[in-house]
Amino acid sequence: MKVYVTRPVFDGAIDRLRREFEVELNTEDRILTKQELTAHLRDKDGALTLLTDAIDLELLQSTPRLKVVANFAVGFNNVAVDSATKLGVAVTNTPGVLTETTADFAWTLLMAAARRVVEADKFARAGKFKAWGPKMFLGYDIYGKTLGLVGLGRIGQAVARRAAGFNMRVVFHDPESIPDRIIKELGVTRLPFDELLRVSDFISLHVPLFPETHHLLNDHTFALMKPTCIVINTSRGPVVDEKALVSAVRDGKIAGAGLDVFENEPEIEPELFAMENVILAPHIASASHETRLRMCMMAADNLIAALKGERPPNLVNPEVWDKRRK
16 A cells, blocks of 8 residues: 655654555655645555645545545644545544643743743843843733633643642633543633633633634624733634734733734734834744654554554544445
8 A cells, every 4th residue: 555644754664554555655844735635645645744745625525545634733724624534534543641731831922921921032132131120021920810711621621730829710611521620620610711811821722713703803702801911822814813813912902911822823914023022933833853753654554443443543434434335
């Protein structure tokens, strides 16, 4: 069988795949065009893909041999899963392994934004620090404040656990049912979405990208927040309307933001570049040596299992496997 890996990844994963299949690899660290990707996948049985690869209906129809798309990410909004299911293509992802690392980075952004670390670093490096001053780079305390979590899945729960060390009141909103034991263990309080926006000093987003979460933060919702609120997004870029965010920061409706993801990634709303109270990171929440390696090996294992006729450990569309078993 033949598989294609769409970007350079870790050697260990490539070696593991080569022990099982004929492997073709994109050795250029760039996103392939749709035409290039289609051409490479036309004679392949499986693909190890990234979030930057658009696996849509047209591509799937043009690659009839394709049996599995193993996404090197916890998200899979780059794959037309419904179309893949109808065409009998298994789709997998890499959940769980990046939970703690992403929670760490959400806190990195929160603390850096609250205490204006990036601004202060630039100031010091520019040789502008001449003397200590009582009003220089005043930020906001974190200890004892209210943290609002939009989404209380694995990553949201990990962020909540870290908040205990700051003696924070943690509130959350999640339309999904959260077991009482988890709510009790974390010491968190469920609130309606609008109320969470009104009471939170910090808001951290941990929701998947669905039609109902697209532009979840917009002109209306920003207007409900405290003027001292700081918004953190390590989920998916389109959850935040970036033009509305620009207006909210510019008009003082909120105090700032920390963003690891963007609405039209890798493009960023130009006005954000000039905003010192907005921290911009290039989608690196899971970028630790340990976590990215585990993600890559998990994607490889998913691909191997599917092509060997075994149910992949992290199957997004189980209906495909159910049909194959019949």
